[in-house]
Amino acid sequence: MGCACMSVDDACRYIGLKRTKMYQMIKNGEVRAIKLGRRTLVTTASLNDLVLCGEAL
Known part of the structure; x- marks a missing residue:
């Protein structure tokens, strides 16, 4: 089983977005x-x- 949550930085790397866009989403x-x-x-x-x-x- 994978992780249920990840940091914003890891999430950005996971889908290839910048932090600003991730926080907007x-x-x-x-x-x-x-x-x-x-x-x-x-x-x-x-x-x-x-x-x-x-x-x-």
């Missing part, structure tokens, strides 16, 4: 993320859904 609800303390973690499932559905830029 989180804010717009296109990618699901959770806050743990000061850290923002992106759900791997939401990234996979984004890529598989062809909704990526």
Whole structure:
């Protein structure tokens, strides 16, 4: 089983986006993320859904 969440930097490398765009997508609800303390973690499932559905830029 893979990771359930990853850091914003790892998520950017995973789908090839810049941090600013990733934070915009989180804010717009296109990618699901959770806050743990000061850290923002992106759900791997939401990234996979984004890529598989062809909704990526």
